[in-house]
Amino acid sequence: MAMRRSQIETLDPATSSLTLSLDIGLYPRDVLYAAAYVFLDRAYVLLDRQDPRFVVHLRAKRPLDEATLQAMAGEFENELLAQALRHQVVDANQRIIEDVVAVAIAGAAGDVEGSSGAGLEGAPLIDPADPEDGFVADPHGIARPWEPEKQGSE
């Protein structure tokens, strides 16, 4: 049988353990770490490498039957896909994320000079000299609790 992208190599309900092998070319190492991290609270995880494949050993912290172990293997593969997508989205939007964070930090400091946010250069987001600007003033009572029992404490 041809080697699949990911597959269960071993599955042993007696020890509540299983072994998965993954195509190294399909999943970056960061994705493997992220997926493994999610399972640390319910399984003992050991990563290994046998070229050209990553090998993932999982041993559940609680006894599991065969069906549950197979489900765990499926969940690990799903987690790999989710983390791979997350990785791609972060890569694709890295510049935007950095710009938004830079403008937010600069704005909170009352100075956006030096930020790379096009169109916002020189425009202070909050004027520290103006008490009506920012979040302290609440002219429309937005910050007041609407529950009657909490209104008295204001």
Added chain:
Amino acid sequence: MTPPSGDTDAATIRLHRALYVEEAITEAAATFAGLASFAVRADGEHYIIDVTDIARDVDGDVVAEFCNFALANTARLQRSGHA
């Protein structure tokens, strides 16, 4: 090979050098210093960790938990760009 078990007084762990960072392993060893003794050395493609004097009076599997810590530390260090 399954994640090693600390069911005996000593164990040997093999962690692939392409997947685990030495700093992460030594951090994990420091965390578990009160529960066992750890000796880390490089051997070919793996780090070999000799675990001795494993505490018997603790809940859970000391050796396997150590492996989880080494992996978590590695993931954290890789993400923060230390490795």
